[in-house]
Amino acid sequence: xxxxxxxxxxxxxxxxxxxxxxxxxxxxxxxxxxxxxxxxxxxxxxxxxxxxxxxxxxxxxxxxxxxxxxxxxxxxxxxxxxxxxxxxxxxxxxxxxxxxxxxxxxxxxxxxxxxxxxxxxxxxxxxxxxxxxxxxxxxxxxxxxxxxxxxxxxxxxxxxxxxxxxxxxxxxxxxxxxxxxxxxxxxxxxxxxxxxxxxxxxxxxxxxxxxxxxxxxxxxxxxxxxxxxxxxxxxxxxxxxx
Numbered sequence: 384x385x386x387x388x389x390x391x392x393x394x395x396x397x398x399x400x401x402x403x404x405x406x407x408x409x410x411x412x413x414x415x416x417x418x419x420x421x422x423x424x425x426x427x428x429x430x431x432x433x434x435x436x437x438x439x440x441x442x443x444x445x446x447x448x449x450x451x452x453x454x455x456x457x458x459x460x461x462x463x464x465x466x467x468x469x470x471x472x473x474x475x476x477x478x479x480x481x482x483x484x485x486x487x488x489x490x491x492x493x494x495x496x497x498x499x500x501x502x503x504x505x506x507x508x509x510x511x512x513x514x515x516x517x518x519x520x521x522x523x524x525x526x527x528x529x530x531x532x533x534x535x536x537x538x539x540x541x542x543x544x545x546x547x548x549x550x551x552x553x554x555x556x557x558x559x560x561x562x563x564x565x566x567x568x569x570x571x572x573x574x575x576x577x578x579x580x581x582x583x584x585x586x587x588x589x590x591x592x593x594x595x596x597x598x599x600x601x602x603x604x605x606x607x608x609x610x611x612x613x614x615x616x617x618x619x620x621x622x623x624x625x
Contacts, residue, residue, distance in 0.1 A: 405438045405478070409445040415472075418456045426464045427500070433460040434489070435470040435506075440478040447483035447519060449474060453508075454490045462498045462505075465538070471496035472527075473506040473544075476513065479552070483519040485510060492530045499537045501574070507534035508563070509544040509580075514552040521557035521593060523548060527582070529565045537573045539612070545570035546601075547580040547618075550587065557593040559584060564602045572610045572617075581608035583618040587625045597622060 415434035424431040434453030443449060453472035462469040472489030489508035498505040508527035517523055527546035536543040546563030563582035572579040582601035591597060601620035610617040 579610040
């Protein structure tokens with residue numbers, strides 16, 4: 384029994400970086416290779432991170448730079464419970480700040496990422512930031528190669544992001560770049576007010592500055608992006624700003 388518990392703990396922690404109160408003062412780098420594995424978190428507010436970087440109140444500072452490189456094959460990542468989050472091959476922040484460069488490079492093949500519960504979020508090969516800022520030369524870059532995979536969030540106000548960049552409070556000061564290749568894959572959000580983003584950039588209060596540039600390159604084949612429920616929204620190969 385002890386061995387089983389140990390294996391579960393290793394699966395939950397070994398391929399990801401998690402920071403709660405956060406800070407850092409320059410550079411956060413994660414390089415993960417995951418094959419034929421399962422990572423799961425169960426309970427309200429649960430979080431399952433596979434091949435990802437997750438920070439909450441955030442900051443990085445002094446030259447910044449956050450780099451996540453993930454190669455995930457035939458694996459499953461799942462979080463079950465209200466307000467649960469499942470991150471696979473992704474960078475997620477909350478309070479944010481960085482001061483230059485946020486880079487995610489994820490390859491996902493024949494894998495599944497799922498979050499189940501009200502207000503749940505499933506991120507696959509994506510960058511999500513909330514109150515945002517990046518500063519000093521900016522650059523938020525996401526490169527995603529997703530093959531025969533599924534990303535799903537189920538519950539009212541759920542969000543499913545596949546090969547996408549989503550920001551909220553925003554600001555950047557130069558370049559937001561998303562390059563996503565999606566083949567024979569499905570991204571789905573189910574519930575009232577749910578949102579499904581595939582190979583897209585969505586920003587809210589926005590700004591980019593210092594000569595700007597928001598560029599989304601999407602190569603999508605034989606794939607489905609779906610949002611089901613009242614007031615739901617589905618974005619495929621798109622840029623949406625508010």
